[in-house]
Amino acid sequence: MNTRERILQKAIELFNQSGMYNTGVREIARSLEISPGNLSYHFARKEDLLVAILDSYRDLNDAIYATYFEGQPELGRYLEMISRLLENTYDHRGVFLGLDELRAVLGTEYDYPAVEEKRRSFLDRILVDLEQIGDLDFSTLDRAFMVDILAFFQRCWIMEAMISYPHLKKDRILKRYMRTISLHFAQVATLQGQGQIGMWL
Amino acid sequence: MNTRERILQKAIELFNQSGMYNTGVREIARSLEISPGNLSYHFARKEDLLVAILDSYRDLNDAIYATYFEGQPELGRYLEMISRLLENTYDHRGVFLGLDELRAVLGTEYDYPAVEEKRRSFLDRILVDLEQIGDLDFSTLDRAFMVDILAFFQRCWIMEAMISYPHLKKDRILKRYMRTISLHFAQVATLQGQGQIGMWL
DNA sequence: ACAATATTAGGACATTGTACTAATTCATGC
DNA sequence: GCATGAATTAGTACAATGTCCTAATATTGT
Numbered sequence: 001m002n003t004r005e006r007i008l009q010k011a012i013e014l015f016n017q018s019g020m021y022n023t024g025v026r027e028i029a030r031s032l033e034i035s036p037g038n039l040s041y042h043f044a045r046k047e048d049l050l051v052a053i054l055d056s057y058r059d060l061n062d063a064i065y066a067t068y069f070e071g072q073p074e075l076g077r078y079l080e081m082i083s084r085l086l087e088n089t090y091d092h093r094g095v096f097l098g099l100d101e102l103r104a105v106l107g108t109e110y111d112y113p114a115v116e117e118k119r120r121s122f123l124d125r126i127l128v129d130l131e132q133i134g135d136l137d138f139s140t141l142d143r144a145f146m147v148d149i150l151a152f153f154q155r156c157w158i159m160e161a162m163i164s165y166p167h168l169k170k171d172r173i174l175k176r177y178m179r180t181i182s183l184h185f186a187q188v189a190t191l192q193g194q195g196q197i198g199m200w201l
Numbered sequence: 202m203n204t205r206e207r208i209l210q211k212a213i214e215l216f217n218q219s220g221m222y223n224t225g226v227r228e229i230a231r232s233l234e235i236s237p238g239n240l241s242y243h244f245a246r247k248e249d250l251l252v253a254i255l256d257s258y259r260d261l262n263d264a265i266y267a268t269y270f271e272g273q274p275e276l277g278r279y280l281e282m283i284s285r286l287l288e289n290t291y292d293h294r295g296v297f298l299g300l301d302e303l304r305a306v307l308g309t310e311y312d313y314p315a316v317e318e319k320r321r322s323f324l325d326r327i328l329v330d331l332e333q334i335g336d337l338d339f340s341t342l343d344r345a346f347m348v349d350i351l352a353f354f355q356r357c358w359i360m361e362a363m364i365s366y367p368h369l370k371k372d373r374i375l376k377r378y379m380r381t382i383s384l385h386f387a388q389v390a391t392l393q394g395q396g397q398i399g400m401w402l
Numbered sequence: 403a404c405a406a407t408a409t410t411a412g413g414a415c416a417t418t419g420t421a422c423t424a425a426t427t428c429a430t431g432c
Numbered sequence: 433g434c435a436t437g438a439a440t441t442a443g444t445a446c447a448a449t450g451t452c453c454t455a456a457t458a459t460t461g462t
Contacts, residue, residue: 003409003410019300019301019304020301021222021301021302022301022305024448024449024450025449025450025451026448026449026450034410034411035410035411035412036411036412036413036450036451037410037411037412037413037452037453037454038409038410038411040450040451040452041408041409041410042409044451044452045450045451046450046451097300097301097304098300098301099220099298099299099300099360099363099364100220100221100222100223100298100299101222102364103220103298103363103364103367104223106364107367112364112365113365116365141388142384145384148381148384152354152357152358152361152381153353155361155364155365156353156357156358156360156361157353157357159300159357159360160353160356160357162300162304163300163303163304163307163313163356164313164314164317164356166304166308180349180353183343183346183349187342204440204441225417225418225419226418226419226420227417227418227419235441235442236441236442236443237419237420237442237443237444238421238422238423238441238442238443238444239440239441239442241419241420241421242439242440242441243440245420245421246419246420247419247420403462404461404462405460405461405462406459406460406461406462407458407459407460407461408457408458408459408460409456409457409458409459410455410456410457410458411454411455411456411457412453412454412455412456413452413453413454413455414451414452414453414454415450415451415452415453416449416450416451416452417448417449417450417451418447418448418449418450419446419447419448419449420445420446420447420448421444421445421446421447422443422444422445422446423442423443423444423445424441424442424443424444425440425441425442425443426439426440426441426442427438427439427440427441428437428438428439428440429436429437429438429439430435430436430437430438431434431435431436431437432433432434432435432436
């Protein structure tokens with residue numbers, strides 16, 4: 001692991017621990033036993049660290065989606081994928097709490113609308129497939145509204161989690177929010193689909 | 202308006218504009234034409250500003266709830282109240298984006314779990330009333346789950362709004378999220394209730 | 403081996419939040 | 433009317449921060 005990667009790893013760790021604003025670049029450098037100037041060489045601005053972490057987050061997310069799309073559509077598999085997405089978000093939670101900086105970066109270095117659009121189109125495609133194989137049924141609830149709900153949930157849950165349940169362990173938090181999202185799916189699941197939800201409730 | 206109130210007002214304005222972390226105490230002082238020392242006298246730490254803004258937010262929220270509870274329960278009145286709650290949140294949005302600081306303050310000066318618990322109990326009480334008068338029907342969707350959904354929404358919408366739609370005007374944003382919440386109510390509204398939702402869609 | 407490039411260390415700089423002191427204003431007693 | 437004490441204000445000092453610059457060292461390619 002080269003220096004750049006070590007810095008990134010440590011930044012993620014410290015940001016998750018105490019937040020972006022409470023973690024100084026000197027603290028990152030000190031805990032890696034490198035000089036501030038060295039850190040500054042690899043990441044000129046603190047913002048660059050944030051962008052790099054966001055990239056890492058997005059790459060892992062993409063890989064998780066890719067694995068799902070390789071196999072057959074199935075509600076059970078989809079929920080499993082969501083749980084991996086939530087875990088990835090949790091592991092990068094530090095950057096999602098520095099909203100002030102995040103806002104500054106979005107729209108410049110990081111193309112957030114594109115990420116958002118991809119998320120929505122993936123969601124829609126997945127729901128269509130799940131309806132086709134008979135796991136879901138959108139006769140009582142508009143599919144577009146379901147996409148809205150899910151997209152909103154996936155964007156925001158980590159913020160609520162860190163504010164409302166900062167003391168809970170990772171497992172408990174993930175379990176809690178997987179339960180919530182499963183309840184949403186229970187609303188639109190067919191009998192066939194219901195069978196694949198039970199384990200998350 | 203005394204100096205303390207002027208500072209508070211300006212802090213809310215500047216925090217909303219550029220976020221907590223991008224607004225220095227000297228900038229607040231300069232735009233009020235007072236000395237940094239004077240500001241430091243009224244608010245020793247920047248955190249104290251945040252706490253004061255949160256207090257202002259909570260007081261206005263309480264007043265809005267109080268007005269609703271003075272009258273008769275009705276879905277239309279409730280939605281109107283929600284729109285006022287959303288507006289109040291929007292007007293204090295600056296502090297909700299400084300999540301790092303927010304987390305530090307919550308649990309010490311500001312009793313967030315209490316606020317949260319109050320919100321949930323109010324929500325539950327309101328939904329019970331609306332079911333009783335025949336505007337809502339919770340035979341298909343658990344009322345507790347509806348409380349979860351609404352509480353989650355009210356906590357998080359402003360963060361999504363500032364990240365996803367930073368360019369939109371206040372009116373458009375409020376309209377958008379009132380539509381979303383109305384769609385949630387449409388799921389559990391009786392025919393009698395449906396009539397009071399239309400104007401928000 | 404040497405030249406060119408990449409990496410590292412150390413420190414300078416402006417800016418930040420905060421703390422301190424002295425000056426000024428204000429309110430309240432007589 | 434004025435003296436006294438408290439409240440408010442201004443100005444500045446301080447440590448810590450993010451950023452930048454320069455010189456030294458390590459690495460690479462030929």
